[in-house]
Amino acid sequence: MPSRPAASPRDIYRQLKDMILGFSLYPGARVTENELAVRFGVSRTPVREALQRLAAEGYLTIRPKQGCFVRDIDIETINHYYDVRIALEMRALELACVSMPDSQIKKLAAVWNPQQAPKQPPPMETMVARDEGFHMALAAGAGNSVLAGYLKDVNEHIHIVRRLDFTEATRVDHTYAEHHEILQRLLERDADAAKILMLRHIRKSADVAKAITLTQLAQQRIRARAK
Incomplete structure (x- = not known):
């Protein structure tokens, strides 16, 4: 029977990222190259990458002489980013209202027509990418590349909680409807x-994502104490 190919740095990266985003690796937890190398059956080099x-x-x-630690989630800091x-x-909306051509708005509206909402919820990462794409499209339509750059940076900082907004199918349907209504205005x-x-849309999304984050963190603390 042929041996199973060793995991690549990209495979390890994806699996570790999923574990972090799913809280399998608890915020603040220490991870080591040696433990992960054994887990994935590889040398330390792809793990390090x-x-x-x-x-x-x-x-x-990464803390010198201490190791790697999963980033803590600070809800207060998340609130500041929001x-x-x-x-x-x-x-961005103010500028887009002046600068964004009707053709671009209509094209975006067609994509976010509630009738185009998927019948089955797509993977969370897929939906987050679509959602971020909508907001970045409006920022691009504003015609201010600096503003768009800052928004992209903020999105990266809240990504770990933002993805949890799409754990329920109803949130996908609501997002399509809310985006479409914004575009009509x-x-x-x-x-x-x-x-x-x-x-209203951003605050609702933030409240749902943060509530789920806090719930998952609490559940992980209970599991950790039970071990």
């Missing part, structure tokens, strides 16, 4: 109405 990539993306913290996100998105060039809808 995967850990360095995760650290560069902010999922891990505050910044709201400010950026409000400004943009077509009418009603920035104030679009901003009200966007603010």
